[in-house]
Amino acid sequence: MKPSYLPIDPDFFELFEKEKEKDSVRVVYFGEGTNLEEVNGKLESVNKRAGNEYFMRFRTGDEVRVDRIITYNGKPGPAFDEYDAYALECLSCKAGYEE
Numbered sequence: 001m002k003p004s005y006l007p008i009d010p011d012f013f014e015l016f017e018k019e020k021e022k023d024s025v026r027v028v029y030f031g032e033g034t035n036l037e038e039v040n041g042k043l044e045s046v047n048k049r050a051g052n053e054y055f056m057r058f059r060t061g062d063e064v065r066v067d068r069i070i071t072y073n074g075k076p077g078p079a080f081d082e083y084d085a086y087a088l089e090c091l092s093c094k095a096g097y098e099e
Contacts, residue, residue: 005053006067008078016046016056019072027056030068030079039064 031037042059069077
């Protein structure tokens with residue numbers, strides 16, 4: 001099941017526009033569920049679709065929903081906090097130990 005779109009900080013749109021000037025953008029994002037996927041190529045545009053969903057479109061035809069982006073060119077994206085929380089989840093358990 002695809003998670004519902006979460007609005008992102010509007011500053012990201014300005015940052016993404018700057019990435020269009022570069023020859024290549026490497027994006028790591030959440031694919032299905034918590035699977036990590038990657039796309040690398042020339043960024044063509046950031047487009048709005050049905051409702052309020054925005055997608056990055058690459059020259060290769062690949063599209064990435066912007067609220068699922070973990071990093072772009074090594075910089076934290078809108079979903080970085082979600083990824084960080086997921087990655088650190090096991091550190092919050094007590095592994096059977098009492099306080």
